[in-house]
Amino acid sequence: MSQPDSDRSSSESSRRILSALADGDATDGEAARAFQAWREDADARAAWHSYQLIGDVLRSEDLASEPAADEAFLVALRARLAEQPVVLAPQPRVEEAAAAIPAVANAGAAARSRARWQGPVAMAAGFLVVLGGLNVVRPFGRGSDASVASTAGAASVPLMASATAINNGAVVATGQQTPAQTKAAADQLAPYLAAHRQSAMNAPFQMPGNDLRNVNLVQPAP
Amino acid sequence: MLPLLSPGLPLPAAPAACARRAFARVTPARTALGRLASARLPVRRALLPQVADIRGTLRSVTRFSGALVCAAALTTVSARALAQSLRAPAPPLSASSGESAGDLRAWLVRIRDAAVRSNYVGTIVNSTGTSVVSSRVGHFFDGHGTLERIDALDGEPRSMLRINDEVRTLWPRYRVAVIEPADPRAAFPALVSGNEKHIPDFYELHVQPAQRIAGHDADRLLLKARDDSRFDHVIWADHATGLLLRVDVQLAGRTLESSGFSDVNIGVKPDAAAVYNELHRADGFRIVRPAIEHTKLDAEGWAMQASLLPPGFLALDCVRRALDLPGDAAGQAKVLQAIWSDGITHVSLFIEPFQPQRHRSEGLTVIGATHTLTRRVNDMWLTAVGDVPPGALDQFVRALERK
Numbered sequence: 001m002s003q004p005d006s007d008r009s010s011s012e013s014s015r016r017i018l019s020a021l022a023d024g025d026a027t028d029g030e031a032a033r034a035f036q037a038w039r040e041d042a043d044a045r046a047a048w049h050s051y052q053l054i055g056d057v058l059r060s061e062d063l064a065s066e067p068a069a070d071e072a073f074l075v076a077l078r079a080r081l082a083e084q085p086v087v088l089a090p091q092p093r094v095e096e097a098a099a100a101i102p103a104v105a106n107a108g109a110a111a112r113s114r115a116r117w118q119g120p121v122a123m124a125a126g127f128l129v130v131l132g133g134l135n136v137v138r139p140f141g142r143g144s145d146a147s148v149a150s151t152a153g154a155a156s157v158p159l160m161a162s163a164t165a166i167n168n169g170a171v172v173a174t175g176q177q178t179p180a181q182t183k184a185a186a187d188q189l190a191p192y193l194a195a196h197r198q199s200a201m202n203a204p205f206q207m208p209g210n211d212l213r214n215v216n217l218v219q220p221a222p
Numbered sequence: 223m224l225p226l227l228s229p230g231l232p233l234p235a236a237p238a239a240c241a242r243r244a245f246a247r248v249t250p251a252r253t254a255l256g257r258l259a260s261a262r263l264p265v266r267r268a269l270l271p272q273v274a275d276i277r278g279t280l281r282s283v284t285r286f287s288g289a290l291v292c293a294a295a296l297t298t299v300s301a302r303a304l305a306q307s308l309r310a311p312a313p314p315l316s317a318s319s320g321e322s323a324g325d326l327r328a329w330l331v332r333i334r335d336a337a338v339r340s341n342y343v344g345t346i347v348n349s350t351g352t353s354v355v356s357s358r359v360g361h362f363f364d365g366h367g368t369l370e371r372i373d374a375l376d377g378e379p380r381s382m383l384r385i386n387d388e389v390r391t392l393w394p395r396y397r398v399a400v401i402e403p404a405d406p407r408a409a410f411p412a413l414v415s416g417n418e419k420h421i422p423d424f425y426e427l428h429v430q431p432a433q434r435i436a437g438h439d440a441d442r443l444l445l446k447a448r449d450d451s452r453f454d455h456v457i458w459a460d461h462a463t464g465l466l467l468r469v470d471v472q473l474a475g476r477t478l479e480s481s482g483f484s485d486v487n488i489g490v491k492p493d494a495a496a497v498y499n500e501l502h503r504a505d506g507f508r509i510v511r512p513a514i515e516h517t518k519l520d521a522e523g524w525a526m527q528a529s530l531l532p533p534g535f536l537a538l539d540c541v542r543r544a545l546d547l548p549g550d551a552a553g554q555a556k557v558l559q560a561i562w563s564d565g566i567t568h569v570s571l572f573i574e575p576f577q578p579q580r581h582r583s584e585g586l587t588v589i590g591a592t593h594t595l596t597r598r599v600n601d602m603w604l605t606a607v608g609d610v611p612p613g614a615l616d617q618f619v620r621a622l623e624r625k
Contacts, residue, residue, distance in 0.1 A: 188580065189587055189594050189605070191545040192572055196592075196607040198402075199539070199561050200568035204330050204418075205457055205469045207346050207481040209357040209372040209382065 014044050022051040323422040325429075329443060329459070330418050336464035339363050343493075344436065344486025345375075350479050350590030362492035369497045383497055392504045399507040421565040424448050424534040425455075433458065435467040436483040445566060451532035451614040452564060453478065453591060463488055471591035471609055479590030479609075515542045519560050523625050524573065526560075530621035532614045535562040535569060545572075562618070569608030571618050576603040586612050595619060 014037040020026040021034045037044040197210055341363060347356045355376045362369040370384035381392045391400040428444040440458040447454050456470040456477075468482025519525065519540050526537070540560045557574040581603045587594040595606045595615040604622065606615040 188583060189596075192570070192594065192605050192607055193589070193592065195543065195545060195559060195572070196568070196570040199541075199559065199570060203563065203568055204334060204566065205455060205466060207348070207466065207469060207483075208359045208361065208370065209346055209374070210348070210481065 011041075011043065014041065015047050018044060018048050019051060022048070022055070323419065326422055326425075326427045327418050329427070330421075332464035333457075333459050333466050336460070337361075337466060338368070340463055340465045340488055341490050341492050342465060342486050342488045343490050344483045346481065347484045348479070348481040348590075351477070353590075356484070360493060360496055362490075362494065362497070364492050369492065369494055371497045371500060381500055383501055385497065385501070390501070390504070392500070392507065394503075397507045398510060399504050400510045400512065402512060418565055420534060420536070421445075424452065424564055425566060432461060436486050438462070438467060438486070438488070440467050449533065450611060451534070451617070452567060452610055455566060458482065460488060473611070479592070513544060516540070517542050517558070519558075520625060522558055522573075524558075524560075525623055525625045526618075527621045527623060530617055531562075532564075532610070532617045534564040535618075536564070537561070538563050538568070567609045569606065569610055569615070569618055571622065572605040572607070573622070574603050574605075576601050586615075 014034070017026060017030045017034045018037065021031055026034060034044075038048055200206065201210060340361065343360045344358075345356055346359055347354060355374070357375055358373045360369075360371045367386050368384065370382075372382040374380050379394055381394075383390045383392065389402045391402075393399075424447065425445040426448055428446060430442040430444055433440055433442050435458045439461040441461050443457045443459070445455040445457065454472040454475075456472060457466065458468040459465065460467055465486075465488055467486065468480065470477045470480045470482075472478065517540050519537075522540070522542075538561045540558065542556055542558055544556050557572045560571045560573070562569045562571075576598050581596070581598065584596050584598060587596075591609040593608065593610065593612050593615055595604075595612060597604050597619050599619070599622070604619050606618045608615060
């Protein structure tokens with residue numbers, strides 16, 4: 001008979017701790033024990049839900065829900081998190097950008113000598129696109145038979161997640177570029193993208209600031 | 223600390239129920255007000271005689287010195303009614319497919335009008351699926367002039383200030399201000415001439431069920447491409463004002479890129495200080511003025527074979543401009559940029575002499591919906607850019623020929 005008594009005592013203890021946690025009164029140690037009880041004991045999970053339910057119903061009848069809703073919510077949340085795309089944070093490339101210094105487009109720039117750009121006050125703007133969403137495709141046929149890719153073909157290839165190429169009328173997947181190749185392509189394309197976006201800003205469905213977004217580095221001349 | 227989750231939280235259910243009942247009573251009234259605020263043209267026409275009556279009443283009432291309070295109230299009513307009548311009308315909202323060309327044009331006018339005339343402050347988030355960038359936007363219009371401030375919230379600090387037809391991009395860390403002679407409307411005047419009438423030939427308009435975007439009830443439109451030369455566009459516009467709230471570019475129902483407000487306050491009081499204070503902070507910055515020379519493709523010795531171009535794209539402009547090209551520190555590289563549009567999206571074709579030290583990577587690059595195709599043709603290097611499928615870019619590149 002002592003075993004059931006012990007179980008009951010343990011159960012009551014975990015209920016007391018869960019109650020304290022719900023009230024925000026649990027210590028760190030108690031909170032850890034409450035989490036363990038919640039993980040391992042279905043009765044504890046039901047009790048926890050009951051405590052929350054009592055509070056919710058007191059606030060609004062609309063908040064009443066079945067105990068299974070907690071678990072369903074967690075499962076759904078985990079699934080949604082797993083589906084989230086990985087955001088690749090772009091890193092500034094200070095030394096490389098300094099090595100290849102693009103000049104700010106300037107009416108007078110054509111007349112200036114290179115030496116003048118090396119003066120202490122000279123500035124140059126460099127552009128580095130956000131690399132996160134960039135995929136580069138390696139060469140496709142330049143011959144006369146390199147024909148147009150169909151959008152139906154493109155639809156079968158995840159444009160944002162892998163490289164694609166046009167070759168002989170079909171869009172095919174190719175290997176990813178190395179990071180160095182991707183950076184080189186980004187450096188090469190950034191000014192074209194900026195110029196294009198500026199010219200496209202008056203299209204009817206452009207959000208404000210679209211022409212600012214892919215430029216993220218200005219580098220002074222050495 | 224009052225525990226938020228405490229079962230003993232002293233919040234009885236009765237007041238909550240009362241609040242719900244009160245809200246239920248208020249909601250229909252709110253809805254009715256919202257409908258009135260977005261009244262369509264026939265409704266406003268019906269209102270105009272009432273406004274005239276109110277004005278007449280106002281005149282007679284103001285003859286009596288003791289009725290000033292009443293006059294003020296009536297003036298407010300008439301001003302609001304007039305303001306409503308001046309706003310571009312919302313086109314029909316029935317959820318259906320294949321709307322008429324007139325409906326599409328009405329939507330375009332409404333959205334463009336709202337973009338110019340609205341006062342709003344908000345945060346815009348652009349997502350390409352693998353990268354997310356955001357910016358803070360304030361746009362103010364006082365009936366005469368336009369002020370706009372856009373602060374990039376990611377990456378290198380930079381702000382764009384627009385004061386009427388001049389745009390300044392400020393780079394505070396480097397104390398550089400890039401001043402461009404005008405907004406794109408002036409730099410590319412052909413863009414406002416509009417080829418909207420051709421849009422229905424290449425896009426099918428579907429008015430879809432309304433949704434809630436950034437806290438606002440929004441009308442949702444689908445511009446479905448009729449061929450493989452362009453992408454679908456899904457557009458959300460604020461139901462009350464027509465302000466563009468979000469744009470998705472899609473291919474076969476899959477979103478390639480999304481750009482829209484995460485929050486926006488529409489109808490705010492114009493805040494000129496927000497723009498001018500930032501402008502004054504840039505005093506002493508080094509001024510850079512990029513140059514753009516307008517020209518023509520044929521004057522530069524080029525021609526496009528019209529039969530090879532994707533259908534629906536009309537030439538808008540051709541400019542010669544300096545680009546900040548890597549490996550060209552002297553800034554001497556000038557490229558030719560020719561621009562086409564199908565009324566919804568633009569394509570640029572850049573033409574320049576081939577330079578082996580710079581032009582190494584030939585092929586296709588994809589960033590969200592923006593595709594870029596680079597190719598060497600004899601001694602020239604071509605770069606085609608646009609929110610269009612790669613096949614369309616390929617057509618532009620192959621249509622170019624020496625005269």
